[in-house]
Amino acid sequence: MEKSLINTIEQDVKFSEVDSLGIVWHGHYVQYFEDGREAFGKEHNLRYLDFYKQGYVVPIVSIQCDYKRVLRYGDRIIIETTYTPCEPAKINFNYRLLNAVTGELVVTGSTTQVFLSKDSFTLQLINPGFFQDWKVLQGLHETAAR
Amino acid sequence: MEKSLINTIEQDVKFSEVDSLGIVWHGHYVQYFEDGREAFGKEHNLRYLDFYKQGYVVPIVSIQCDYKRVLRYGDRIIIETTYTPCEPAKINFNYRLLNAVTGELVVTGSTTQVFLSKDSFTLQLINPGFFQDWKVLQGLHETAAR
């Protein structure tokens, strides 16, 4: 069974996420990205807890966010989270946030995560076996082996 | 040297703390209380880390907050944190938040914390020795023994 490498969720803008200009405060988009990443992880058994059980933590080492339009309280958001394969021992996601009613693109962004051993926080230079296996299962083998 | 059992700090309202009505979102006052409690702890060597080194964590088990007036972005806050002695193995604080310019009372509140052993999260039914010692040093012995 083929699973999509794009996960899509929808959620409402919360009252507490909106600033005094009536728009979502820019910092809350980092949480929206994490919401998307977590939904992706839930679909693929790759949530933080799954990594942890395998002996790893996967902290964010880089984040980028570009704001195109604003969201307001009462708006509904589509969060599109796309896993982007790469050869190194890293996890890259791209994000697209859309206004669910107008379909307009609101924000784009990306994150990079690395693998650390959960106890010593030592950087892993090769992909852990279970993650490499997952990539193969997704048909990402060629990409990963390039 | 006598230390006051009231700690007072001042800080600015942050842009991100204000909601679309232009006032501090009610949930952020819980953080202001923690800011006050931490400042008190810094003064008395009773921060979370100090409790932890002694083998305890001190989670909040009850919080109460009453809102009298509003704060806006640009306002400056006075946070008054008062330790209120009690005989049981609990830590009670009362809070008063004032507008630093007008002197008006903005919010009152209180919190109660208990002692848990840091490893098993077991509730402690008597005050840990180092905390009882601190109370005595503060001249709270009579109060504590009442």
Place this chain on the structure above:
Amino acid sequence: MEKSLINTIEQDVKFSEVDSLGIVWHGHYVQYFEDGREAFGKEHNLRYLDFYKQGYVVPIVSIQCDYKRVLRYGDRIIIETTYTPCEPAKINFNYRLLNAVTGELVVTGSTTQVFLSKDSFTLQLINPGFFQDWKVLQGLHETAAR
């Protein structure tokens, strides 16, 4: 058609809501209460925006929260929000948060809101007509008139 005066939603504990002790930070429960209140408002057309369109804002003037058990990352929460009728021009909610898997009661709490005119922030001493109408529709008339 009869609508329940208890609204129930379920949601996951987010990674960012958990503190260094591995448990949900006490301040985030204020957001969970708002999540519950918003879900209730969505069911009854009584969200912040609905009040605003009628000319009112309904700030929290009092909040109380009692913590019985802890929640961890990966836990699923049930948020029960109950409207509690009262005669004065106030809105009272009670909250019960449960662990969705074990059914254990985690937190109880309550909030009180008042009606202010949206422009002058003037306190309203009687219930606005549309809100009184809603209470009658809910069969809360006797209660309200007591």
Place this chain on the structure above:
Amino acid sequence: MEKSLINTIEQDVKFSEVDSLGIVWHGHYVQYFEDGREAFGKEHNLRYLDFYKQGYVVPIVSIQCDYKRVLRYGDRIIIETTYTPCEPAKINFNYRLLNAVTGELVVTGSTTQVFLSKDSFTLQLINPGFFQDWKVLQGLHETAAR
């Protein structure tokens, strides 16, 4: 009198900013950047409220953050905020966060802001007069005119 174009502040890591791994959650660095930007604005009368009084809002349109090391509860942070002049009607800041005790570089980042008229949210294609004046006063005229 010459003002520095680098603003430096120090602050403590808060308990609520730390996640279950015992390190500051990556999303909180966006707030640290805003803390730095606000301190810069306070020094130069260029806070959000100052822009607003002049008729403008200055939303973030791009943010980038690279994480080199971790911060823990109890750590003290140095936030260095540097204004980086540019000809277009934009405001660019670079950030460096350091561990105040070890001096180690923890995070680098940057933000870009644009000018919108406060009422219509219309994008301004040239720098507002008061901001151009400020740049000249800072001796950034040549840079700005390049």
